[in-house]
Amino acid sequence: MIFNGKIPEGDPLNGRVPEGPIEKRWEKWKNELSLVAPANKKKHTIIVVGTGLAGASAAASLGELGYNIKSFCIQDSPRRAHSIAAQGGINAAKNYTNDGDSVWRLFYDTVKGGDFRSRESNVYRLAELSTEIIDQAVAQGVPFAREYGGLLANRSFGGALVSRTFYARGQTGQQLLLGAYGALLRQIDSGKIRIFPRREMLDLVVIDGKARGIVTRNLVTGEIESHAGEAVILATGGYSNAYYLSTNAKNSNATAAWRCYKRGAYFANPCYTQIHPTCIPVSGDYQSKLTLMSESLRNDGRVWVPKEKGDDRRPTEISEDERDYYLERRYPTFGNLVPRDVASRAAKAVCDEGRGVGETGRAVYLDFSDAIRDNGVEYIEEKYGNLFEMYERITGENPYKVPMRIYPALHYTMGGLWVDYNLMSNIPGLFVLGEANFSDHGANRLGASALMQGLADGYFVIPYTVGDYIAREKPEKVSEDHDAFKESEKEVKETTRRLLSVKGKKTVMEFHRELGHLLWDNAGMSRSENSLRHVLEKIPELKEDFRKNILVPGEADDWNKYLEYAGRTADFLELGELIALDALNRDESCGAHFREEHETPDGEAQRDDSNFSYVAAWEYAGKDKIPILHKEPLKFEYVEPSQRSYK
Amino acid sequence: MANNNMNLKLRIWRQAGPDKPGKLVDYTLDNVSPDMSFLEMLDVLNEELMKKGENPVEFESDCREGICGNCGSVINGIPHGGQHRTASCQLHMRHFRDGDTITIEPFRAKAFPVIKDLVVDRSAFDHILKKGGYISVNTGSAPDANLLPVAREVADQAMDSAECIGCGACVAACPNASASLFVSAKISHLARLPQGQPERKRRLIRLMEQMDEEGFGNCSNQAECEAVCPKGISIANIAKMRREYFKALRGGE
Numbered sequence: 001m002i003f004n005g006k007i008p009e010g011d012p013l014n015g016r017v018p019e020g021p022i023e024k025r026w027e028k029w030k031n032e033l034s035l036v037a038p039a040n041k042k043k044h045t046i047i048v049v050g051t052g053l054a055g056a057s058a059a060a061s062l063g064e065l066g067y068n069i070k071s072f073c074i075q076d077s078p079r080r081a082h083s084i085a086a087q088g089g090i091n092a093a094k095n096y097t098n099d100g101d102s103v104w105r106l107f108y109d110t111v112k113g114g115d116f117r118s119r120e121s122n123v124y125r126l127a128e129l130s131t132e133i134i135d136q137a138v139a140q141g142v143p144f145a146r147e148y149g150g151l152l153a154n155r156s157f158g159g160a161l162v163s164r165t166f167y168a169r170g171q172t173g174q175q176l177l178l179g180a181y182g183a184l185l186r187q188i189d190s191g192k193i194r195i196f197p198r199r200e201m202l203d204l205v206v207i208d209g210k211a212r213g214i215v216t217r218n219l220v221t222g223e224i225e226s227h228a229g230e231a232v233i234l235a236t237g238g239y240s241n242a243y244y245l246s247t248n249a250k251n252s253n254a255t256a257a258w259r260c261y262k263r264g265a266y267f268a269n270p271c272y273t274q275i276h277p278t279c280i281p282v283s284g285d286y287q288s289k290l291t292l293m294s295e296s297l298r299n300d301g302r303v304w305v306p307k308e309k310g311d312d313r314r315p316t317e318i319s320e321d322e323r324d325y326y327l328e329r330r331y332p333t334f335g336n337l338v339p340r341d342v343a344s345r346a347a348k349a350v351c352d353e354g355r356g357v358g359e360t361g362r363a364v365y366l367d368f369s370d371a372i373r374d375n376g377v378e379y380i381e382e383k384y385g386n387l388f389e390m391y392e393r394i395t396g397e398n399p400y401k402v403p404m405r406i407y408p409a410l411h412y413t414m415g416g417l418w419v420d421y422n423l424m425s426n427i428p429g430l431f432v433l434g435e436a437n438f439s440d441h442g443a444n445r446l447g448a449s450a451l452m453q454g455l456a457d458g459y460f461v462i463p464y465t466v467g468d469y470i471a472r473e474k475p476e477k478v479s480e481d482h483d484a485f486k487e488s489e490k491e492v493k494e495t496t497r498r499l500l501s502v503k504g505k506k507t508v509m510e511f512h513r514e515l516g517h518l519l520w521d522n523a524g525m526s527r528s529e530n531s532l533r534h535v536l537e538k539i540p541e542l543k544e545d546f547r548k549n550i551l552v553p554g555e556a557d558d559w560n561k562y563l564e565y566a567g568r569t570a571d572f573l574e575l576g577e578l579i580a581l582d583a584l585n586r587d588e589s590c591g592a593h594f595r596e597e598h599e600t601p602d603g604e605a606q607r608d609d610s611n612f613s614y615v616a617a618w619e620y621a622g623k624d625k626i627p628i629l630h631k632e633p634l635k636f637e638y639v640e641p642s643q644r645s646y647k
Numbered sequence: 648m649a650n651n652n653m654n655l656k657l658r659i660w661r662q663a664g665p666d667k668p669g670k671l672v673d674y675t676l677d678n679v680s681p682d683m684s685f686l687e688m689l690d691v692l693n694e695e696l697m698k699k700g701e702n703p704v705e706f707e708s709d710c711r712e713g714i715c716g717n718c719g720s721v722i723n724g725i726p727h728g729g730q731h732r733t734a735s736c737q738l739h740m741r742h743f744r745d746g747d748t749i750t751i752e753p754f755r756a757k758a759f760p761v762i763k764d765l766v767v768d769r770s771a772f773d774h775i776l777k778k779g780g781y782i783s784v785n786t787g788s789a790p791d792a793n794l795l796p797v798a799r800e801v802a803d804q805a806m807d808s809a810e811c812i813g814c815g816a817c818v819a820a821c822p823n824a825s826a827s828l829f830v831s832a833k834i835s836h837l838a839r840l841p842q843g844q845p846e847r848k849r850r851l852i853r854l855m856e857q858m859d860e861e862g863f864g865n866c867s868n869q870a871e872c873e874a875v876c877p878k879g880i881s882i883a884n885i886a887k888m889r890r891e892y893f894k895a896l897r898g899g900e
Contacts, residue, residue: 057786060786061786061787064785064786075709075715075717076707076717076768076769076770077769077770077772077773077813078773079716079773079813080709080710080715080716080717080813082709082710082715084710084714084715085710085712085714085715094792094793096793132787132789134792135789135790135791135792136784136786136787136789137792138789138792138795138842139782139784139788139789139790139792139842140781140782140784140842141781141782141805141836141837141840141842141843143802143803143805143806143809143836143840144792144802145802146796146797146798146799146802147799148799149796150796150797150798150799151793151796152792152793168806168809169806169810171714171810174714174810174812175806175809178809179781181781182776182780182781182782183781183784183786185773185776185777185780185781186777186781186783188777189777189778189779195773197770197773220762249709249710249711249715250708250709250710250711251709283680283682284680284682284683286680286683286687286688286690286691287687288684288686288687288690288711289711289712291711291712292712389732390712390713390737393713393730393733393737393739394684394737394739396682396739396741459786459787460786460787463786505698507694507697507698509690509694510694551697551698553697553701553702553703554702554703558664558763559664559705559762559763559766561703561705562693562697562703
């Protein structure tokens with residue numbers, strides 16, 4: 001794509017958001033949705049791609065209702081989806097702690113945390129459903145942390161003044177996923193779900209304007225396969241790995257979503273990429289991923305750097321009055337518990353000033369010595385034992401004795417495929433759930449809200465809205481012999497053949513790393529018009545180099561990991577352009593999208609509501625063409641947009 | 648940092664496919680940083696191999712933070728390499744020395760056939776859990792979460808068992824290739840909780856039958872499984888599974 005400075009604009013989008021009092025909207029909406037008769041459900045096949053929290057919970061719930069489900073995942077088992085790695089917890093407005101929480105407050109915190117760039121109605125529904133998720137998970141046997149009285153325990157998370165986070169040690173994602181995986185297995189056992197592990201979705205098949213199936217590659221045999229259905233549900237996660245180094249798993253990728261984009265699904269707000277403040281810093285070029293340390297650590301850990309630049313003494317030798325607890329200093333109310341975007345930028349700022357610590361100077365301390373002194377080692381061990389162990393395993397340092405060194409890393413992407421209130425994309429029959437959609441977190445996601453959204457979408461939203469689609473549209477059956485499937489298979493095979501035939505000199509990892517550096521340096525924690533234009537100039541060169549010089553080993557009809565990586569990296573290259581274009585178009589700062597040209601005198605994100613209070617949804621316009629921008633205006637009827645303050 | 652770097656000899660199991668013969672192949676890899684993870688070391692080796700026009704070593708890996716259970720190979724004879732409570736992805740090269748020879752093989756068990764090089768098929772685990780490694784509850788029918796108090800110790804014990812990541816190291820370490828630790832962890836997790844009671848017996852019988860069906864061996868108290876488990880799942884779970892089994896046979900609770 002050669003960017004000439006002009007962005008073509010298409011029709012505005014309608015999110016089909018219900019009217020009326022916000023606390024009644026979802027209930028009223030549900031009551032008006034059409035239903036599929038019990039005996040007819042088994043006549044319909046629904047394809048669910050991805051088995052993380054959103055995908056597994058959707059497949060299981062729809063299977064329970066009686067639909068025929070085909071469930072796909074890239075791992076050898078649905079239990080390994082990357083939701084498994086979520087550590088800290090899941091929010092729910094239960095108010096079990098009697099500290100004043102309510103659905104309203106969770107809604108308010110989430111809209112504010114997202115810096116007023118999300119849809120109020122979606123967020124309210126999310127807050128409303130949060131309580132049912134906890135009930136569901138407990139009934140499944142998820143071993144949440146409990147008080148001595150036997151009731152559920154809670155902890156605090158960033159961006160909130162109440163304690164509403166439920167957790168299972170530092171493995172909340174694992175336990176919730178195993179709960180959803182169990183529900184999925186139960187439907188596999190009952191014959192309602194057919195599971196297709198080790199399959200990668202490589203195309204969406206659209207017939208007469210409706211999503212009618214997918215084309216996949218069998219990762220063991222290399223076979224290209226077609227699967228038809230009456231609806232396709234995409235729950236394939238986010239695109240943090242566009243930045244190469246991120247906290248995502250090695251196989252996390254954007255290919256499924258990207259191929260949908262190229263078939264006409266709009267991609268919304270790609271520039272909203274979240275940087276998590278507490279990750280283990282980079283140690284060398286060979287680094288393959290970054291490891292997150294749960295945000296919950298900020299409940300007891302205090303973040304600091306030396307007051308003086310270039311102070312390279314050991315942390316224990318730096319006295320109290322020579323330390324700058326910069327979060328507590330700048331944000332006395334929220335202190336170490338400011339939202340992620342605020343904490344990340346503050347860390348970058350002190351490192352840019354030359355006060356960063358560790359070998360590279362790109363790290364800050366997260367210090368538990370006060371908490372250990374006040375509450376004892378056992379207290380810390382019980383709350384964070386496994387995280388401390390993990391830190392020591394990776395760095396070789398004991399965080400009970402020396403402060404952790406942490407630095408922000410790419411972690412989550414709020415952007416994703418555009419969906420309406422029913423979680424349906426602009427392509428009828430294509431639904432998008434969890435991190436893969438753009439819907440609930442605005443420009444910044446609060447901690448412990450990703451698990452909440454994935455499960456709300458899968459357990460409690462999609463079973464209603466897919467049914468409505470099928471009942472209203474009455475999609476005719478199509479077969480895998482339809483020409484559209486054959487054509488798509490041919491294209492997919494051709495793409496694979498091309499990747500293998502170049503036999504160039506640069507490996508996939510080299511290209512991916514180069515792209516990652518480019519994006520991290522120029523479209524990462526902060527961006528500017530210049531840096532973004534630089535990305536838009538560089539990526540076409542990188543793409544051209546990739547086309548001529550990529551080295552992919554092995555064969556198409558065999559297990560071939562680097563062939564998988566190559567296809568994903570090719571898509572990340574294109575997505576990288578869209579991230580930069582969206583960030584360039586959004587000439588304001590909001591949440592995690594920080595444009596250097598727009599900051600308040602205090603260094604916070606300066607929004608421009610009069611010009612940018614909209615969702616930017618991009619339509620693919622063809623190879624090398626500038627995509628078309630569709631705007632969905634955002635309406636705030638309940639929470640008055642204001643400058644976020646965590647002071 | 649650079650002066651601590653190591654030169655290593657690697658002996659890696661190469662096998663082109665499930666029905667193809669396999670063998671150990673020798674490689675050398677220089678300048679390995681002690682801060683690399685074991686899998687990053689393999690990444691670097693693969694970069695070198697591909698540049699030389701050779702096929703890279705296929706291995707499984709995903710989260711690289713010890714929780715997804717995807718990775719796993721037998722390193723110097725021990726699944727995951729023998730570092731206490733550490734999966735292959737979290738094993739770091741600082742535990743090796745310059746000049747070491749490291750032998751890397753796939754997990755071996757009848758129920759885990761090799762797919763390619765270090766990659767094995769562990770779908771047998773899903774086949775077992777499908778038979779009842781869950782509580783049968785439909786979406787939407789759950790009562791308020793706090794209606795059912797669970798003693799903290801009980802929740803903690805259930806969590807100790809529930810931490811299993813399903814990597815299969817326990818099977819690879821067992822001379823009988825038994826899946827007892829894996830299966831018992833799920834049985835204990837659910838048997839301890841009040842929610843797990845209605846299906847307690849049925850779950851136990853179905854899981855144990857499927858375990859045999861998949862071709863895993865029996866437990867003979869070697870305790871190798873516990874020693875290599877990256878999550879430290881205790882063999883007390885196996886004892887519990889057996890007690891549960893006797894109770895079930897007697898028809899009592």
